[in-house]
Amino acid sequence: MAKDLKIALVGNPNTGKSTLFNLLTGLNQKIGNFPGITVDKKVGYCKLADGKVAEIIDLPGTYSLYPKSKDESIVFQVLADKTNSSYPDVIVLVADATNLRRNLLLYSQVADLDVPMVLALNMTDMAKKEGIDINVNMLAERLGIQVVAISARSKTGLKELKQAIENTTKIATQAKGADILALAPEAIQEVKARLKTDNDYYAMQVLHQHQHLDIFDQEAHAAFEKIKKAHDFETSKLQAAETIARYRHLGTVLSGVIEDTGAAKKFAFSDKIDAILTNKFWGFLIFIGILFFIFNSIFSWSTYPMEMIEAGFMKLTELGHSYLPEGILTNLFLDGVLAGLGGVIVFIPQIAILFAFISILEDTGYMARVTFMMDKIMRKFGLSGKSVVPMIGSLACAVPSIMSARNIESWKDRIITIMVAPLVSCSARLPVYTLLIGLVVPEKMVWGFINLQGLTLMGMYLISIVAAVLVAFVMKFIIKAKEKSYFIMELPVYRMPRWGNVLYTMYEKSKTFVFEAGKVIIAISIILWVLASYGPSDRFARIDKKYDLIEAKKDSVQISTLERDKAAEKLEHSYAGLLGQTIEPVIKPLGFDWKIGIALITSFAAREAFVGTMATIYSVDGGDEAVGTIRDKMRAAVNPDTGLPVFTFATAFSLMLFYAFAMQCMSTVAVVFRETKSWKWPLIQLSYMTAMAYVASLIAYQLLK
Template sequence: MALQNINIALVGNPNSGKSSLFNALTGLNQKVGNFPGVTVDKKTGESRLDDNLQASIIDLPGTYSLYPRRADEWVAYRVLMHADEDNVKPDLILLVADANNLKRNLLFCSQIIDLKVPVVIALTMMDLARKKGIEIDVPGLERELGVPVVVVNPRKDKGIAQLKKALVQTGKHQYHPPQRDFIGNRELAPAAVEGMQKLIPHLSEYASIHYLINHENFPLAPELQDAIEQTEIDNKFNPTKTQAEEIMQRYGRIKQIMQKNVVEPDPLQKKLFTEKLDNVLLHRFWGYIILLSVLFLLFQSIFWLAQYPMDAIDWGFAEVSGWLNNTLPETWWSDLLVNGIIAGLSGILVFVPQIMILFGLITILEDTGYMARISFLSDKLMRKVGLNGKSVMPMISGFACAVPAIMSTRNIENKKERLLTIMVTPLMSCSARLPVFTILISLVVPSKYYLGFLSLQGFVMMGLYLLGVVMALIVSYVLKFVVKMKEKSFFILELPVYRGPRWKNVGITMIEKAKIFVMDAGRVIMVISLLLWVLSSYGPSQRMHNVDEKYAAIKQHASTEQLAEINKQYNSEKLQNSFAGILGKSIEPVIAPLGFDWKIGIALITSFAAREVFVGTMATLYSVEETDDLSLKQKMHNAVREDGTKVYTLPTALSLMVFYVLAMQCMSTLAVVKRETRGWKWPAIQLAYMTFLAYVTSLAVFHIF
């Protein structure tokens, strides 16, 4: 029998377990694209339901009802109404309902059922409902709704086989949509519904109401748009009154269903563990102390846990470079291998332990439910600077990477707050800055511990991250007077229950992020390292010839003891006369007031490709100049200016770290801001204000210290 393919739309309220179910059904057969014309992610995946039925599952953005407010809710709504520009038409709807919040979830369920499309309901969070003392008669609920209801726990892979079976039966039309509507939809606006069904005969009565309310937002022919408008006028259709009446009737019927099929506990019974914990973690004083402690532990852990693997990787590369230097003949290709490829690789792999630890800890915070509490705690402060609590999640995501963080601002309904969040999110210190901070902190900040466990380096690292946050709040406060948009703002957030982290999920995230860093950032670092090797090994022929002649003459009269120092001077002068040296020297006057030399200037330019390239740039430049078998950290520690003073002093390192905290050195971020704001105006403003802020603050820091 030939393999059939059906399209399934996966829908549900936010935090109902939709993403977990999507992952359980599709596994690794996923891809992420974009819906046409809008910057909203389109996640699709393949799932084999049985021997002859394959499903393409579209994970639609979470929504609370069929009355959309945000851009991502409109995407889900258009697909469900078969009014999507990309002509995405699901054969079947898989609706995820949270047993913990059944009353609210049933509103959306009842609306979907009344669209008269085949529906299967996946009931999640039953274990949590039972802990709360909620008992649900699933067969009774199934009879009342007239569609299959399957209990699943995607986190533990329970109920997935039964769900697939229900999807197969529904997909093969063994289940049919209920004949009777959940409520009397026709009675809400009889004449208008009848007129609508004459224009588009295949519409259900409930879909007809939605076409009357929202037809302007659907891709319909102009004549049909005019005809629907006329139907509204002729029948005095009132969308607000119809919507209010519909919701009231639905909740009335849901109440009856709940009374018959759901046993809820006495509200005076003892509070759940989650509520007791929230009394402490969301306390108006202790909540903030705990939040700061959690963030402090996060940054301390990056140093505690990563130190040994980083030292091991550093030592390994130094040994390999030394062995190759002593074994290979002195030719251009051996120089390229040791000072281009090996130096570039060491600049990538040495930071993998820190990247993995950072993302592992962030995943634990998300998995346990604490990340949502951070949004809640921050709302009051955020409002004072023109943002709201929903801005916190993109800003925290910005600690990982600004690109997905800026894309996640789509769930902020208020346009002004969304724009302000986009403008300040790049000030959060992303993981690409971590390699820069780490190497500079280890160079100039002593590895001191207070009380035996509080690391001074950890304090400095936390200070850099907090500087980004404080600057983001100040910039947002200023911009709220500049951006002229007036729109009322609400902050509604559903706090998930506390859970133990899924260690498998934490492990997978750590490995995935390490892979992304090595493959994506690593590719850029390697290309730039190789390009830099060429630019720093070659230069204008006359200048390079003059250097060769000068040192050939000096070497003739030098003793064996002097040769090592002469070779060092020769390599240094050759580097200064190379193409990279000429470029660095030309920008040095601009950056010298910040305490930077020309080599740092080259790193600032290459960092526009990706900030973590700073380390690869330094590795290449110092490898070309120094032939010693030292680690990059040791080479930077030994680096001196022309007057013999050290390059990496405390003022220079602090100035450089502050510059990296505040500067917009990421082409990918600028590109995504352009896409989200639909123009170059805001990215240009962002680049200008961040560069100015970075320069002025670094200048102040250098001269203060």
């Protein structure tokens, strides 16, 4: 899309920057990567009042231009390099109006880079409720730039912000708060001469973090290091001196600008809530109670919509068999594509409910409190508090959670987090768990208000979290590193969840689940149907001949039974059947038959493919349950050797443990390779998780059978 203006959104974490980005761009946005690195680049487009099209880049949140993670280093890389494809014409610095002094530290640093800028004071409505009154005109006069009061949550001030962006052509003209040249005069002058720039702060920042900038060659990096050494340029001391000078100046700038009449009341209210929610005893009890409620709701609230979806797919299958002409294409569509797709779509209600709760917990600020509570516990097991964010995020999906581990400063903590994050049960495992729990766990209430199936589901999630923590504890002693980690985190203020955002998250995640998983499921279903419907011609010919001879001597009722037996025998001798039987001796001690073996193989592409595979396999299998829900088909499955149901409690629990621990996801393997830039770590991860899955399943089945 052609653009007339390039705008960069810059700001601290938790300032509503991403919310503003979504409001300005709507659905007209895309996610890619910054050149040469794996950090996400969010870009969108917005039409301004004068008809110009603005390209808006949402830069990662950072507290200052001094990076403490890969994500944060991107901000200076973009703003310092005029040849960078993301270098902006205008910067919109988003500041939290309820904590303006801290937010303006980043403003003062960015202003020193001499890029035209607008200051967007976000959450001004919340500031007023908390008794904070900001004189916007006085602040604009003192900073020398346009300042706009907005509220991204209530969608106010957006028109004024767009007008300010259109009219912004000048850089901040007032003093920024630190005499940069006085901090290291000789070193800065040498760098300025080398770079042919007159910007003191750019020169000093290049000395601080040239190693992060790809615009310089090895000779330049060596020259900068030589300058630092020659003039005793110490990053930590100079950074501290600069920060103190900036805060001293900001105190003068904000004098008379902010009138805060509600600070004591605001903090008293927040402290009262935190005293309970982050309490060592009550905090954990409340967290466990919330988990109970969530998993109970996943089963209880999704029952009716799931039954409606199942009934819809059953009706479609019946109509298909009644009205479509018999043949290969009809069988492929009904028993392959439709059966596999139905096995995925039926779980949309549960996926939507899970993501709704995750969104609410994040939006209210409670998830940050969970991270804070878990910090001390995590440290004992070789993780930092920041590891909690990727691990909690893994409840949704391990792939973005592993990518979010970039914010962990310690290399050791980051590697351990990446290695254990996939153990935490993700939403892709949810269809597997709920399907198997629905087969073997009765739908009844415990103590009158807790759903036994929901309790079992929560147990599976807790098992996965405990396993991740224990593996991290072992890796703490195996992986060596000299650096010490630290945990700094801002607790956001409590807010009511944005219900529009919650609904949008439910829609987006459900859509992603259907389209991303659906593509894999349909592909696997088609391949699987072909493998399950065809086999070595001599074997199929012998089966046809055998049943032709038997049918000649039977009546119509017996022939119907024979058709089922014939379909089952053909499946057993098909290519899929032969593949499953090849691995059956290895998985039989776990309680799995060759049909489950096929599902284990196909679900390596995506865990949720297990459900689609079972649906396809049992549709091809034929029989009285050929048309019915996947649960009905699996419940009716009988072990031909014992005459007992295939899916007993022992088998189902063994299978759930296998999926809890096994690395059944190609995408996760790929992202671990991308993040670590080595095949060593994903191969170690794949090996230890497969071993854990096999041993846990073996023990469970042998004890429970």
